[in-house]
Amino acid sequence: MKRTAAETAASNARMTRRGILLGGAQLGFMGLLGLRMRYLQVDQADEFRLLAEENRINIRLIAPARGEIFDRNGVIIAANEPSYRITIVREDAGNVEEVIARLSTLIELDDAALNRAMTEMKRSAPFLPVAVAERISWEEMSRVAVNAPALPGVTPEVGLSRLYPHGPDFAHVIGYVGPVSDYDLSKIDDPDQLLLIPRFQIGKVGLEAKREDKLRGKAGTKRVEVNAVGRVMRELDRREGQPGDDLQLTVDQKLQSYIQARLGEESAAAVVMDCNTGEILAINSAPSFDPNLFVRGISVADYSALTENDHRPLATKSVQGTYPPGSTFKMVVALSALEAGTIDSKTTHWCPGHLQVSNRRFHCWKRGGHGHMNLETALRESCDVYFYELALEVGIEKITNMANRLGLGVKHGIPMSAVAGGLTPTKEWKARNRDTPWVIGDTVNASIGQGFVLASPLQLAVMSARLASGKAVEPTLVKSINGIDQTVPAEDVPDLDVNPNHLRMVRQAMFAVSNHRKGTAYSQRIIMDEYRLAGKTGTSQVRNITAAERRAGVIRNEDLPWGRRDHGLFVNFAPYDNPRIAVAVIVEHGGGSSAATPIARDITLQALFNGDPPLEAYPSKDRGRIRSQQERLRQEYLARQSNDRGRA
Known part of the structure; x- marks a missing residue:
């Protein structure tokens, strides 16, 4: 069919528009291609010339x-x-x-x-x-x-x-x-x-x-x-x-360095905490090692010297080591009995030097016995029989519950390696882990911090801080990150949820431990009234004493090989009237609490005075020895500082 003139004109118009579009697209493509070629050949010419010459980026x-x-x-x-x-x-x-x-x-x-x-x-x-x-x-x-x-x-x-x-x-x-x-x-x-x-x-x-x-x-x-x-x-x-x-x-370098020097080559650990915030002011393990050796590549000889040392310098005893807490656990038993209502401050028990339970005799450390004991005198003189009796009345479940509330048997979340949770046993725990039923003797052993009970120095410091403040303080090691505070203000720390009167009774007994003439730590007291401390001694056995040995006379610690001697412990807080710091010290195989108590007192005074305390803080009989000790430690510190500057 022949097209009309109008149809022909319309068709030509459409062809013209298509031609223009196709031409424009081609021109645009050629323009982009030209720009790209200019970029590669002009702008990037030097770089590609280098690449062409076998260089690369x-x-x-x-x-x-x-x-x-x-x-x-x-x-x-x-x-x-x-x-x-x-x-x-x-x-x-x-x-x-x-x-x-x-x-x-x-x-x-x-x-x-x-x-x-x-x-x-x-x-x-x-x-x-x-x-x-x-x-x-x-x-x-x-x-x-x-x-x-x-x-x-x-x-x-x-x-x-x-x-x-x-x-x-x-x-x-x-x-x-x-x-x-x-x-x-x-x-x-x-x-x-x-x-x-x-x-x-x-x-x-x-x-x-x-x-x-x-x-x-x-x-x-x-x-x-x-x-x-x-x-x-x-x-x-x-x-x-x-x-x-x-x-x-949160750690104080001067205090940390002092404690490391004071512990010396003992196999020991010490922790110092702020009673009201939980900030860790010092946390030490001894003996120690130079970490710079590991950064630079430690030699076989140096590494062997560390691993073969029976005092275990690589072990972080302050958080990793768990030990029977000995008599430092007696505050836990006392508080559990007070909270359960089974005793009050006047309740007494007779100590003849032992307690017969079923067919076994559990001995007091004082062979002849203490006689009538109430809560304060039993803690003051560390009578074992009194706490045997309390534990049998209260039961292990309530004792363990109180231990957990005071921070024992709890893995505290501070950023250090191998932080241990310790052990506060229950009947269910023994059945599950030892496949044997709980017996009454297990409760008696636990009452004096022996048997299955284990605690780290960090946990003992937390316990002391909570007893002192009545607050559920948590240990804190990091104070700030890039200047942003990470600590919890003292006013925001929750209460411990323990009767304040019961806490006061225990604190008074701990004060007597260090300040009454019959107290087990009286010889290591602080005599300045505004700085007096309240504490508790502890000795944990690492060997069984047989009946035959008891009849013949228990072998003295100093007559035993080092690895068979008792551990020595001491926990305290100070000042008594306004607690600021809590301290826990353990000396492995130190032969008893007498190894830990003087160290803890020196650390406490050093922390309170932010440096060497005046000699007037010590009993007069100790001042000559303390003066010599302070001078020796000062010289050692200066020598270490000089070495540190040389290392830097």
Whole structure:
């Protein structure tokens, strides 16, 4: 059919519009293509020319600065120091053995470190740098830098290494860092790329490990241009990472260092807490070790010396060690009986020196007995029979319930390694764990902190703080993170939910322990009225005393081998009228409470006076010895400070 003129005109118009659209699209495409070609050929010409000449651009991670750690007064206790090292990238080096041979003519290479580096290169990605020499001098660094053209893939670097300026004083609290191991990586589902860098260091134990997420920071990146032989030509751009958070602890460095010196080479532990807030002012284990050895790579000889020492310097006894609390547990039994209504302040029991239970005789420490005892005199003189009687009346379930309320048998959540929960047994616990029924003798043993009962020095300090304040204080180790306070104000700490009158009775008895002439700690009292302490001695047996030995005479602790002697314990709070601090001390195999009590008194006074107390705080008979002790410890402290400055 022949089209009309109108139809022909309409068809031509449509064709014209389509032509214009197609032409415009083609022009637009050509324009974009032209712009892209200009960008590649003009703007990026230099970069692609370098690539064409067998150069390339690498992206490398920048390790962030690890967060630093300070004491409560701002004294640095874990720092970062510059460290010079030499790294090599396997794929840039080509013939690694030949490059290392050249490098060894410039600097001395440690055979063990070199073997370790070669192993790491074989199992890590070829583009990752591996350290072949660490902690080198500036002169060695300069020699390598000058000869860089002859050392493909080799780069002298300035990094940061961890430094613990107070050495052993904080080793068990802070712990130490070390290179990431295969074991570390196996515990992480999606590891941070930083952890894949050979020899990158992370927290291994202590606070360093428990707060790794805060301290590590976030990696940065840099783009570097390297030539065909792997030499870095220039840095193209850099994106800095995020440094780790700085942590401030509740611990006082001066007090911590004093206690470490006071404990000396004893196998011992001590904890000092603020009674009203739970802040830990000092937490020590002895003997200790230098954590800097682990950062730098501890030798076999040094490590063997630590592991073979029978005083276990690597163990964090303050939180990891659990011990029979001995007579320090008697406050728990006393409070449980008061709360149950089975006794009051006037209730007495007769102590003939033993208690017959079924076919077994349970002895008092005083062979001839104490006679009639009430609550105060029984705690004051630590009569065992009185507490045997209380425990039989109250029962183990109520005793354990009170122990838990006072912080025993509870795993406290402070960021230290291997924090133990201790043990406050029940009938159900024994049936489940020992597959035997609870017997009455188990209750009698528990009443004096023996048998199945176990507690750590930290838990005993918490118990003392709660008895002193009547508050359910929780131990706190981190005071602030990047300046943001993490502690709980004293007014926000909940009450202990124990009758205040009952607490007052127990506190009065503890005061008598240290201030009454018949008290078991009277010889180690504080005589300045405004600083008098209230405490409780404890001796925990580590061996069974047979009936035959009792008939012949119990062997004295000093006549036994060290490992068979009794542990010595002491817990206290001070000042009695306005409690500020709580202290717990244990001396392993010290031969009894007399080993722990003088240490606890010295620590208490040092904390109260924020330094050496006046000699007038001590009984006159002790002042000459204390003066000599203070001078000796002062000289030791100054010597350690000098060593610390040299280490820094």
